Amino acid sequence: MEEQELTYTQAVTELEDLVKKMQDPECSIDNLSEYTKRSKELLDVCRKRLTATDEALKTILQDIEGAQ
Amino acid sequence: MPTLFDDQMSQAMTLSAFNARIKKNINNQADLQYQWVQAETSDVQVRRGHCYMELIEKNPDTGATVAKTQAVAWASVFAALNAKFHHVTGQQFASGMKVMVCVSANFHEQYGLKLVVTDIYPEFTLGDMERQRREILDRLAREGVIDMNKTLPWPLVPQRIAVISAAGAAGYGDFMNQLAHNAYGLQFYTCLFTAMMQGANTVPSVLAALDRINAHIDLFDCVVVIRGGGATSDLNSFDNYDLAAVIAQFPIPVIVGIGHERDVTVLDYVASVRVKTPTAAAELLIQRGTDALSHLTDLSNAIVASAREMLAHSREQLAYYSSLLPAAARRVLDTSRLRLEGYARTIPLTVAGRIATERTHLQHHGERVVVAAGQHMERQRLRLEALSDKVELLSPRNILNRGYSLTMCHGRYITSADQLNPGDTITVHLKQGRARAIVAESKC
Numbered sequence: 001m002e003e004q005e006l007t008y009t010q011a012v013t014e015l016e017d018l019v020k021k022m023q024d025p026e027c028s029i030d031n032l033s034e035y036t037k038r039s040k041e042l043l044d045v046c047r048k049r050l051t052a053t054d055e056a057l058k059t060i061l062q063d064i065e066g067a068q
Numbered sequence: 069m070p071t072l073f074d075d076q077m078s079q080a081m082t083l084s085a086f087n088a089r090i091k092k093n094i095n096n097q098a099d100l101q102y103q104w105v106q107a108e109t110s111d112v113q114v115r116r117g118h119c120y121m122e123l124i125e126k127n128p129d130t131g132a133t134v135a136k137t138q139a140v141a142w143a144s145v146f147a148a149l150n151a152k153f154h155h156v157t158g159q160q161f162a163s164g165m166k167v168m169v170c171v172s173a174n175f176h177e178q179y180g181l182k183l184v185v186t187d188i189y190p191e192f193t194l195g196d197m198e199r200q201r202r203e204i205l206d207r208l209a210r211e212g213v214i215d216m217n218k219t220l221p222w223p224l225v226p227q228r229i230a231v232i233s234a235a236g237a238a239g240y241g242d243f244m245n246q247l248a249h250n251a252y253g254l255q256f257y258t259c260l261f262t263a264m265m266q267g268a269n270t271v272p273s274v275l276a277a278l279d280r281i282n283a284h285i286d287l288f289d290c291v292v293v294i295r296g297g298g299a300t301s302d303l304n305s306f307d308n309y310d311l312a313a314v315i316a317q318f319p320i321p322v323i324v325g326i327g328h329e330r331d332v333t334v335l336d337y338v339a340s341v342r343v344k345t346p347t348a349a350a351e352l353l354i355q356r357g358t359d360a361l362s363h364l365t366d367l368s369n370a371i372v373a374s375a376r377e378m379l380a381h382s383r384e385q386l387a388y389y390s391s392l393l394p395a396a397a398r399r400v401l402d403t404s405r406l407r408l409e410g411y412a413r414t415i416p417l418t419v420a421g422r423i424a425t426e427r428t429h430l431q432h433h434g435e436r437v438v439v440a441a442g443q444h445m446e447r448q449r450l451r452l453e454a455l456s457d458k459v460e461l462l463s464p465r466n467i468l469n470r471g472y473s474l475t476m477c478h479g480r481y482i483t484s485a486d487q488l489n490p491g492d493t494i495t496v497h498l499k500q501g502r503a504r505a506i507v508a509e510s511k512c
Binding site for chain 2: 008009012015016018019022023027029032035036039043046047049050051052053054057058060061062064065068
């Protein structure tokens, strides 16, 4: 549910942040599993946003175009 | 006798004869031939290759027409003339342009006066267009709005696009095709806001479309204004202050793709991005999408690499510690044993030392107690002696020895006369013996 509310920009920002944390030499291996899991979720959200069709948005725009 | 009327009749000439006279005067007049003239074009129409127009002059302050004449460029010269004009200005010869043309006055008995255009100096038009454009841009700069759209931040991936175009335009088709068939599976959401993209109504029509987009502004990431694909027609209407001002201040980025390579309008200066063709506009949007996709791939790779590196590092660390462990354990055992042996050696010595010290302390204290007790006894003895001397000095006997006597009555010592009444028997104690006496009188 939470992912639905994330904007693409927010998701990418969080991803960049995670990468930075993981590249930090101080990063504990205890966080590794949590970080990779979250990264995967965020990558999926972003890719989906770019390539999957948002039918609701499509309909709204068609309505606006048709109303002219 | 001919009447005046008949006389006039006989003198009156036919219109054709009169027009022939005009024609002769005008067409042979040297300073009406091949004269360069500055004018503005109006009502330009091309029929069977001939270009008919009106040349007008307006009062620059009021805009009122102060001169107007029909003109024509015959097909034989118009083709070359138009090509030359287009080559320099990037525009087709059209209405509403300031032109410098070489004309000859030509009067025809049947068609009247026309100026025949034989040559054109396109640089004049170009200069005028440029001057107009410069004036608009200067004004926008003065008003502080010229860079507003250009400096708007772009969303990471513009996917929701408001398109302003003529409905059936080839350019619009190219744009839509390009977006829909991008090779990366990127999704774009377009909404067409139709507008007339040429002719006199271009500006109000595009302004109205922008207004409709503004009503749904939250639904869009950017606006794309496109035209073209067909024949290049006049772009003059896009060099318009009102339109440029609205685009400059539009709340989301605007991409302008209305001309071809050589056509530059003021909109190109105020829009966030200028592209040459509708196809280029689509390519730009797709490029933003693929940039985002490859950024995601980079991030994904970085995550995998970091995770691998962390695991490898941890494994290495583990191996290092496990190699250290036996030696470390042995060292801990050795250290402990040594420490234990040390304790074992030190304990007896410590105990003996401690006992000796305490004994010395004890002796020392014993001696101090004896000395202190002796001193105390002596002090008490001296004090007693002093007291005993004092007691001796103060004893009643000593007092009686010195001649004082002690008087008693009814068993009480008498110290005052008012303790006695006349007739009382008193006993007087002396150093030697005592005497009884009767009080004769008492007085204080």
